[in-house]
Amino acid sequence: MTDGVSIRLGRLFDRTSNRSFIVAFDHGMSLPLDPALGNPVRLLERIAAGNPDGILLNKGMLAQAGHIFARRGAPVPVLRADWTPLDAAMKQEQGETHRVVATPSEALALGAGAVCTFLIGRPRAEGMYYDNVEALAGYLEGAHRAGLPVIVECTLWGLRNENQKDPALLAQVCRTAAELGADAVKTEYVGDRRAEEKIIACVGDIPVLTLGGAKGDDDAVARAAGEAIGSGARGLIFGRNVWQADDIDSRLATFARITHSGAPSERIES
Amino acid sequence: MTDGVSIRLGRLFDRTSNRSFIVAFDHGMSLPLDPALGNPVRLLERIAAGNPDGILLNKGMLAQAGHIFARRGAPVPVLRADWTPLDAAMKQEQGETHRVVATPSEALALGAGAVCTFLIGRPRAEGMYYDNVEALAGYLEGAHRAGLPVIVECTLWGLRNENQKDPALLAQVCRTAAELGADAVKTEYVGDRRAEEKIIACVGDIPVLTLGGAKGDDDAVARAAGEAIGSGARGLIFGRNVWQADDIDSRLATFARITHSGAPSERIES
Amino acid sequence: MTDGVSIRLGRLFDRTSNRSFIVAFDHGMSLPLDPALGNPVRLLERIAAGNPDGILLNKGMLAQAGHIFARRGAPVPVLRADWTPLDAAMKQEQGETHRVVATPSEALALGAGAVCTFLIGRPRAEGMYYDNVEALAGYLEGAHRAGLPVIVECTLWGLRNENQKDPALLAQVCRTAAELGADAVKTEYVGDRRAEEKIIACVGDIPVLTLGGAKGDDDAVARAAGEAIGSGARGLIFGRNVWQADDIDSRLATFARITHSGAPSERIES
């Protein structure tokens, strides 16, 4: 028997490739704003026109830009359900933190097809990791009762980490999310296919999606994305490398191609 | 600002035509069973392969056949949330009734993208119509709080009706659903474009979808479907005329074509 | 100290005349539909253009036509929170009934500034009047906690009444509503100023608004409306005499003039 969690999770994945390309647009309250980007609803409309499988965004942007999701086959809205500052200056000034900002019932009421939450490894802030684990456990219970899949974004963004792509430490965080009941994991490509394969294996049978991070060189990012898919990642969740690019439409096409070309993934989740 | 009701309703409608072709497969507990149809999950898989915009079904079938909805661009599962016997023998024996069988939160937990409920005009059973109105009013409140659109199926299936397509009586039932807050109406094509246009006008700006009813002659049904779309219906919800046909795949293609060809509907809902 | 009940009730009344002209548009699920009236949202837009102080309507119409209320100084939306069939054929067939169809929190969530509920004297249906009183008492408690004023429409529409304007019986129903905590009463003009004054006096200091009922001769209706105001009614709630008229705009102007001309009412409520 299936339920809403597996149906909604499945709707993020392409019928043929069984992989997913999702655009991250949840930076607006976490990173310093680039005023050149202008009205975010206009930018979301442009991103939606590129037809990714999903768009990750905060609740206010989902409410303002709901029209881009309200047609058959439109991208799935994935709601960012929590918040952590990613701006180094803010973290320096105010410290690290992790806060839940949208409940599962609110996410469904807003029309979300999935949510994304953080699990941030090795923060300096006392108790923050433990609070994060506890909040995540509770969130997963609520979301699963409501029928909502949860993608857990597993990072080493805590201020104790010098290497945010340390494979062993990252695997630990990913496995913790899997142990708590994550329906999918979003994490780094650590730059080495063998190491990535081990991370992907360690979470069991749930899909692993690769995060994009800061804007990098177009070719280097595309090569890394291809390697991530090659190592078994079930898709990409890329933001700044899309909408900070000179040619947004072209980057949308490139990442979709990288995600969906090649042999289809064998379906294992659900 | 949009919410889940408008986003989920919109996902039933095609991006180009702005209309929707939905297959009704909610007969299994209402009509006498045709044993030749065999395993209903196999039949649902075949229907899904024809790629309608949505499939209307009961909660057990959604749970059993969830895999057909768990891919990007798959049809939207529309849950039948209530039950009324349509079998003349059962109504004769046990009387008419209307029962809610799935709550809004259950519908979302099962993965439904919308629900369909009945409003049945002119039953003989004492108080049944009034109870139906009251149950519908409460259901709409709960569904809207949860972010779930409700399609109200407005019929003259009550045993007092001799003419189940009486335009004036049908308009009254459709308008009642609209007054109670229906997000869309499913009703008969009364066989006359002018009369149908008046029914469609009387519900205000919400979409009206045409029901199929008993299996008819293929050409006559297709012609009526085309007239319904021509009179302003925003789509078809057809069941027996699909899966009781000799060539199911061909009927799926025919009704999709009738629904989506022609000038696109001007978007007015939401 | 004031609260939301008195503020919202007060916003229905004109600053100068201290009286209110409200258009009733809650007939769509109670009376036989006139197909010539077409799309009800278009009709509501026309009514709003005539600038009455409020418009009484059901919850689906409020959701569909919310834009007509979303400007400063627009009419106040008054939600019909319950339902009773007024169609003689339906009452004959299915019996009399009274059902609550919208909760106070739902009314506020939809944007209503007040609600209107029925108290129907002398029905034939067993227990109906008593159930009506009990439901009204509970509704008033909930509405007052939420900050929502309740206008109780007091009628002799029960099938036992031969004279629906019997002053003594009508006063009894109005007083019952007042005793239960009605914030205002909507009732008949009984055709005699002296008799009407007594009805108005018997509810204490809450405002009494005059209902319009079936479409009558334009001049006769206007004369009766003027007499009602002259006898102390704080306003009119007229429907069919507005939107079944040949010249809707002119009737809107006429009833507004009748309501607001003459010496202002001395403010006594709140």
Next chain:
Amino acid sequence: MTDGVSIRLGRLFDRTSNRSFIVAFDHGMSLPLDPALGNPVRLLERIAAGNPDGILLNKGMLAQAGHIFARRGAPVPVLRADWTPLDAAMKQEQGETHRVVATPSEALALGAGAVCTFLIGRPRAEGMYYDNVEALAGYLEGAHRAGLPVIVECTLWGLRNENQKDPALLAQVCRTAAELGADAVKTEYVGDRRAEEKIIACVGDIPVLTLGGAKGDDDAVARAAGEAIGSGARGLIFGRNVWQADDIDSRLATFARITHSGAPSERIES
């Protein structure tokens, strides 16, 4: 479909200009009191006589002065739902803080048509900004379920800020409010039209209202208000520059004129 959030938000905006002039009168527990101002209810009556589109005030004042709102077309009461000390001496002595003091259901029960809450950037108090974000996220969920629009006042009043009008930092706070689901933003005019336009663009399609702040030179304040409107602000929320003025009535007229003259704003919210 509309709901109470969009209807109530719309009622703050003038039918013709599509902009709003709101008087802020929520200083009584935040700023050192000027004893010369006397009885605040008398002052509120005088402000109401100037007919602004709304008045922002705390809950005790709304309860005491409810009569000024209880007439058709009267200003809309906008409830200040939280509190932060603005008095430098108090902040010095007791530290910075942000506290929610009125729930959404209480706001509706008191008759509020909207609420205003703070988001205060860069406080020195540890965790205060993060708690503020979390409280705001929860408040927005509750308010939207209840049908109440939330205007988020976005400031750089935190003690870390040397320049309270830093455009980049202010944009960050405004965008954060928009990402969390604010229905409107109230913020500074930063003194430069181009910079202001970027702030207004960065929140998407919700209205931005300009705050007034400390009493300034009449002409300079009027000129800045006009520039703010010229840069796309949908209105003014001015307090001290109204009721600390020598001629309150004249200032009310001036700010109303500045708000509503010129080409109407193209309606985009809802």
Next chain:
Amino acid sequence: MTDGVSIRLGRLFDRTSNRSFIVAFDHGMSLPLDPALGNPVRLLERIAAGNPDGILLNKGMLAQAGHIFARRGAPVPVLRADWTPLDAAMKQEQGETHRVVATPSEALALGAGAVCTFLIGRPRAEGMYYDNVEALAGYLEGAHRAGLPVIVECTLWGLRNENQKDPALLAQVCRTAAELGADAVKTEYVGDRRAEEKIIACVGDIPVLTLGGAKGDDDAVARAAGEAIGSGARGLIFGRNVWQADDIDSRLATFARITHSGAPSERIES
């Protein structure tokens, strides 16, 4: 992802044969008692010694005989969650009825691994079938939220039925249970493999278990049981043919052998 429903349901089925032999011992409040059978706890101990895959019993017997289930590999306790009189005399005297007697949380609290509920076709009692459907729909929602599988016993025991094994009518009841979300169906073997295969097909992919009914001739019952398994039944739930037999131990061995020998069933549920 699996949940408690699928894990607990799976534990009723043999690892090798993928079928289940369950002893029904829920007759004590439904059928006339045979005093020769003595203390039911002793009888349950003897049945458990025969090692069936599950034992179906009422809540008092589960509480009294819990020790027989409290070892690894012991039969699974299946709780009868409702009650209907099967005693013809009682039905004659008191009429037919169907009552829920154990909630899902109570079933889990008592240690049940699954529950069994009735759906009884064609009763004479007015509204009983409709109430049964509605109660079952609600029970399934509660049980599934709690993680408890529900076996629905589909019968034609209603007093309108002359032939309790009518294949078409029985299929209708079984399909209704499947449409409502039954995790397994318990029903009659209708005496004809072809007809039985159609019944089994019509419920989709959920397991069908064959009920035993009244004590019959040992050989005839064994032959019918074998035919039922041959037609695709996933197991037997037999009572009177076990514990009313002369040699209980031998019958337990016989039915277990019939259930588990032959080619294993291909597992398709979950």
